[in-house]
Amino acid sequence: MSKTVKALLSACALAAAAGAVHAQEPVVNLYSARHYSTDEALYTGFTKATGIKINRVDADDAGILARLKAEGAASPADVILLVDAARLYKGEVDGLFQPIQSKVLNDAIPANLRSQPAADGGISWFGLSTRARVIVYNKVKMQKADVDTYEELGDPKNKGKLCIRSGSHPYNLSLFGAVTEHLGEQKAEAWLKGMVANLARPPKGGDTDQIKAVAAGECDIAVTNTYYLARMMRSNKPEDVAVVNKVGVVFPNQESWGTHLNIAGGAVAKHSKNQANAIKFLEYLASPEAQNYFANGNNEWPAAKGVTLDNPALKAMTGGNPFKSETIPISAVGANTTKVQQMLDRVGFQ
Numbered sequence: 412m413s414k415t416v417k418a419l420l421s422a423c424a425l426a427a428a429a430g431a432v433h434a435q436e437p438v439v440n441l442y443s444a445r446h447y448s449t450d451e452a453l454y455t456g457f458t459k460a461t462g463i464k465i466n467r468v469d470a471d472d473a474g475i476l477a478r479l480k481a482e483g484a485a486s487p488a489d490v491i492l493l494v495d496a497a498r499l500y501k502g503e504v505d506g507l508f509q510p511i512q513s514k515v516l517n518d519a520i521p522a523n524l525r526s527q528p529a530a531d532g533g534i535s536w537f538g539l540s541t542r543a544r545v546i547v548y549n550k551v552k553m554q555k556a557d558v559d560t561y562e563e564l565g566d567p568k569n570k571g572k573l574c575i576r577s578g579s580h581p582y583n584l585s586l587f588g589a590v591t592e593h594l595g596e597q598k599a600e601a602w603l604k605g606m607v608a609n610l611a612r613p614p615k616g617g618d619t620d621q622i623k624a625v626a627a628g629e630c631d632i633a634v635t636n637t638y639y640l641a642r643m644m645r646s647n648k649p650e651d652v653a654v655v656n657k658v659g660v661v662f663p664n665q666e667s668w669g670t671h672l673n674i675a676g677g678a679v680a681k682h683s684k685n686q687a688n689a690i691k692f693l694e695y696l697a698s699p700e701a702q703n704y705f706a707n708g709n710n711e712w713p714a715a716k717g718v719t720l721d722n723p724a725l726k727a728m729t730g731g732n733p734f735k736s737e738t739i740p741i742s743a744v745g746a747n748t749t750k751v752q753q754m755l756d757r758v759g760f761q
Contacts, residue, residue, distance in 0.1 A: 436464060437461070437462060437463040437464065437685075437688055438463060438464045438465070438466055438685060438688065439463055439464075439465055439466070439489045439490055439685055439688040439689055439691075439692050440466045440468075440487045440488055440489045440490070440685070441465055441466065441467045441468070441488075441489065441490045441491075441492065441692070442467075442468050442470065442475045442478070442479070442488045442490070442491050442492070442680070443467055443468070443469055443470075443475075443491075443492040444469075444470065444471055444472045444474075444475055444492060444493050444494050444498075445492050445494060445675060446469060447708065447709045449704065449708025449709050450704070450708065450709070452704055452708065453696070453701055453704050453708075454467070456695075456700060456701070456704070457692060457695045457701075460695065461688075461691060461695070463688050463691065463692070465692075468488075472493045472494060472495055472498040472581065473498070475491060475493065476493075476498065476501060476502050476505065476507060479491070479502070479507045479680065479681075480505065480507065482682075483682070484682050485682075486680060486681075486682050487684065488680035488682070488683065489679065489680055489683040489684065489685045489686070489688065489689040489692075490677055490678070490679060490680065490683075490689045490692050490693065491507070491508065491677065491678045491679075491680055492539075492675065492676070492677045493675065493676060493677075493678075494581075494675040495581040495582065495585060495673060495674075495675075496538070496585050496673055496674050496676070496741045496742075496744050496745050497581055497584050497585050497588065497744065497745040497748040498581060498745075499526070499536045499674070499676050499678065499745065500526075500742055500744075500745020500746060500748070501745065501748070502535075502536070502678060503526055503535040503536060503678070503742075506681060507678075507680065507681055508535045508536055508678035508679060508680065508681055509533075509535070509678075509679050509680070509681045509683065509686075510526075510528075510529035510531065510533025510534055510535045511533055511534060511535075511679050511686075511690055511693075512531075512532065512533050512534075513534070513690055513693070513694060515694040515697065516534065516537050516690075516693060516694055516697055517534070518716075519697040519698075519715040519716060520537045520538060520539075520697060520714055520715060520716075521714070521716060522740075523738050523739065523740045523741060524537070524538035524541070524672075524674055524676075524714050524741055525537045525538060525676075525741075525742075526742050527740065527742050535678055536676050536677065536678035537676055537677055537678070537693060537697070537714075538674030538675070538676040538714045538741060539674070539675055539676050539677050539693075539696045539697060539701075539705070539714050539715075540674065540675045540702070540705040540706075540709075540711035540712065540713065540714050541672040541673065541674050541675075541711060541712040541713075541714050541736075542636040542637055542638050542672065542673050542674075542675070542711055542712065543636070543637045543662060543670050543671070543672055543712065543734070543736065544582065544585075544586045544634060544635070544636055544637075544670070544671045544672075544673060545634070545635060545636075545637055545640070545660055545661060545662055545663065545670065545728075546558045546559075546561075546564070546632055546633070546634055546660070546661040546663055547621070547622055547625055547632070547633050547634075547635055547640065547658045547659065547660050547661075548625065548631060548632045548633075548658065548659050548660075548661065549625050549626070549628070549631045549632070549657065549658065549659075550657060550658060550659045551657070552628075552631045553572075553631050553632060553659075555659060555661055557569065558632050558661055558663075559661050559663060559664075559665070559666075560663050560664050560666075560667065561586075561590055561602075561663045561664060561671070562594075562602060564602075564605075564606050564609065564632070564634070565601070565602040565603065565604070565605025565606045565608075565609060566605065566609075567605065567608070567609075569609045569631075569632060570608060570609050571609065571610075571611050572609060572611055572630055572631040572632050573606060573609040573610050573611055573630060573631075573632055573633070574610075574611055574612060574621045574624045574625065574629060574630035574632070574633040575606070575610070575614055575621060575633060575634050576614055576615070576616060576617055576618060576620070576621060576634075577614045577615070577761055578603070578614060578755045578760035578761060579752065579755060579761075582618070582636060582673060583634070584748050584751055584752065585671070585673045585744050585745070585748075586634070586671050586673070587599070587603065587747075587751045587754075587755070588743075588744040588745065588746075588747035588748055588750075588751050589671045589737060589739065589744045589747075590602065590671075591747045591750065591751055591754075592739050592743050592744060592747060593668050593737075593739070596750060596754070599751075599754065600754045600757065600758060603754055603755065603758045603760055604758040606760065607758055607759055607760050611624075611629060611630035611631070612624075612629060612630065613761060614760075614761045617639070618634075618635040618636055618639040619635075619639050619642075619643070621633035621634065621635055622635055622639065622640060622643065622654060622658060623654055625657070625658050626653070626654040626657040626658055636673070637710065637712070637725065637728060638709060638710035638711055640655075640658075640660060640724075640728070641710035641722070641724035641725055641728070642710060642724075643655050644723075644724035644727060644728075645710070645723070645724045660728050662728075662729065662734040662735075664735075664737075665734065665735050668737050668738075668739075669734075669735040669736045669737040669738065670734055670735065670736050670737065671736075671737055672712070672736045672737065672741070673741075673744075674714065674741055675705075675711065676714075677692075677693050677696060678693075679693070697714070697715045698715075699715070699718050702714070702715050702718040702720075703718070703720065703721075706718075706720035706721075706722050706725065707720070707721065707722050710722060710724060710725060712725065
């Protein structure tokens with residue numbers, strides 16, 4: 412055998428060995444609907460702590476669920492991150508997740524912020540951060556007492572005063588699903604009809620647009636997730652500062668069932684090829700380190716028990732005090748989605 416042939420064979424052997432090592436590199440394939448640049452620190456922190464590389468695909472919630480269905484058993488996905496309770500519930504019902512057993516996650520995440528247990532006790536998805544759906548109001552035109560409950564959004568006293576994004580947006584579907592759980596379907600539909608009557612303009616835009624509309628006098632009250640308001644509160648832009656100075660914020664229903672919380676959460680994909688790594692990643696996201704990234708990086712409230720946050724905007728919203736949040740199972744909110752959509756169609760809520 413010539414030296415050239417030997418050299419070639421040696422090179423091929425080395426390449427094959429290197430390929431085998433590369434193939435065994437620990438990875439977790441992530442499909443994420445979280446489009447927040449601050450999350451990069453989370454992924455870097457996980458890889459640094461575990462040596463597990465993250466391969467990420469970004470899309471919105473609906474796109475991810477559709478992709479998982481299309482890929483079926485061939486899907487490379489290990490972990491799914493979605494930003495709405497109803498979408499997590501849908502992924503579970505559609506059989507796209509696999510229930511997992513994790514004492515770390517069960518101990519960290521309250522039972523009402525995760526799926527109902529499967530027959531074997533496994534959990535299909537976990538809430539990893541929360542966002543309160545609050546009411547903002549024009550401090551000059553409105554009294555806080557006029558909007559300190561969700562029910563008052565549909566009260567005739569607030570006719571022509573309400574701005575809100577599309578009723579069919581997941582954030583509103585989840586809020587409306589929660590109210591339906593509290594009030595029952597008949598009263599919830601009457602409430603939605605009252606909200607339509609109270610609109611200052613047709614639903615449009617995102618939550619930030621609603622806050623700006625209140626400050627601009629287009630409407631007197633609006634609904635928003637807390638992290639949108641917190642972003643503006645932490646901004647140094649003069650236009651954002653001007654908006655924040657004109658609006659007040661209410662955490663509704665403090666005297667009754669508490670403020671509605673939606674979640675961003677995670678699940679292990681049904682056909683995950685790296686299940687152990689996937690569970691490690693979800694467990695990391697429930698750790699105090701990661702929970703503080705959620706709180707400080709994207710102005711979300713921690714979902715894990717016993718985690719304290721040091722976010723000046725979130726503290727300013729509540730005066731540094733804890734607020735009462737609802738305790739209904741977030742899975743029930745997701746289960747009400749179809750019912751809510753039918754009610755929206757009946758009352759003409761766009």
